[in-house]
Amino acid sequence: MLQHNAELKSKINQLWDKFWSGGISNPLTAIEQITYLLFMKRLDELDLKKQLDAEWTDEPYKSKFEGKWVPPELRSKIPDNASELEKIDYRANDEKKHGIDRRGLRWSQFNKKPAEQMLEHVQTKVFPFLKDLNGTESNFTHHMKNAVFIIPKPSLLVEAVKTIDEIFVIMEKDAKQGQNFQDIQGDVYEFLLSEIASAGKNGQFRTPRHIIKLLAELVQPKLGDKICDPACGTGGFLLGGYQYIVTQLALKAGTKDLIPDEDGFIRTSVASTLTPDAQAILDTSLFGFDIDGTMVRLGLMNLMMHGISEPQIDYKDTLSKTFEEEGQYNIIMANPPFTGNVDKGDINERFQSGTTKSELLFMENIYHLLRKGGTAGVIIPQGVLTGKGKAFQFIRKQLIERCDFKAVISMPSGVFKPYAGVSTAILIFTKVWGPKEKISTPATERVWFYDMERDGYSLDDKRIKKEDFGDLQDIIYQYNGYISEEHSQKQNKEWDRTKKCFAVPFKEIESEGYDLSFNCYKEHTFDSVEYESPLTIVERLISSEVGELSEKDISKIESGIVRDLLDLRGMISEQ
Structure with missing residues (x-):
């Protein structure tokens, strides 16, 4: 992994330093510009690889850099009633007048140009081509419409291109030593994203990758599930769901060379074991929404660089009146914004909690977005578990009575440092009753609690990796054991509540005002000590x-x- 590769980490730090000294000091802006360059480089390499594969297998493949490209603003407006032959003539005429040779848009071609020529070429030709990559009607092109290439100096572009080439050489070397190239690339990109070291507006901040992996292990998405994150940011949870599914399929196909990472998880992004049908299903299974246009673009490119051809990430406010989706998703994985209030006049009328607090509205929204039988894994601040206000109690009561509320996993306050020091918890629940259905009996029989004390990293701002996995793998082991016992009808097991995990029956939770905090139900023991007189x-x-x-x-x-x-x-x- 990246923290063990000093050479690769040093090159990425060099890249940051070049952007900082080149006048782009905002981390989010720098990430966006670096992402565009990484995307150009990776696009060229993937295309060349597919060409070689096609030559080896004799399967047809049309390169993205074959023929001529006509900028959208120079394309003729083809009449709706034009025949197919007339459309071909229109396009041929456009190419003859305005066409740009696609071969010159390759990274491996323009990176040889002198500095001044390179900057002009990328600004006026390569970047517009990138924005138009998937065609005028694609989701990617739609969200790239307002993207701007703002690298101001030829020298900065030349240095950035050179450094990225060096980064890819190191990545290729590591890939030859056994680690999957796409996994290394993912590490590089995640390291870049980790440089967004302060919470954004609306309380947004990155979820650590090992916590995303833990959550995916708990909700266990399957091929064919529609997976959603209603506040997706850079798409980390969607990527986590995708990697979990790809890994499970690879293991079922007999892949033997996958080894646990430093957190104890087995993961791969490489879809070589997927059939074309399975890949097509995955490509249309991931759905994300965010109210920040930059995050939408970063999320799209993050997933595309991991092999997902057309991610369904969109610019939408899922709490607003204009968002009408209901009961659409099998799996929801999310870490919605913790702080802030939503404009009361724009809150979707289906919400009944009577609050403007974003964390509570997202919880209610996630319930609505789930299909019956669908499962959610959500990270929330500890205050949601204990809040005494009507809205807090309404949300907890709704989720416990209308869903099979499976688990509450409390996490230590340092998990989200350096972004925030707030204490958080993971909630796992499966929707049983719809919002308009009359409940005949509460869906939850008992709730499983776990008190995570360690996540395998130091709980300070540095977040240094420890030698062990912390509680991560024990959580998965204990939770799977609990679920197995539930399925085998061992519901009346006596739990020792002095331990770090136990289950609590619905009636007791109801009597406590639907309090979901671990300490509300934990039994504390005190050892007697005899002192000398x-x-x-x-x-x-x-x-x-x-x-x-x-x-x-x-x-x-x-x-x-x-x-x-x-x-x-x-x-x-x-x-």
């Missing part, structure tokens, strides 16, 4: 000071620490 302690101190002196000799001592101890002994003896 004060007189015995004083006698021992006197003995240590004067040794074998007789009481007569001791009585002659008029001052000092021994005299004070003798006086103290006399006062204690009188009581």
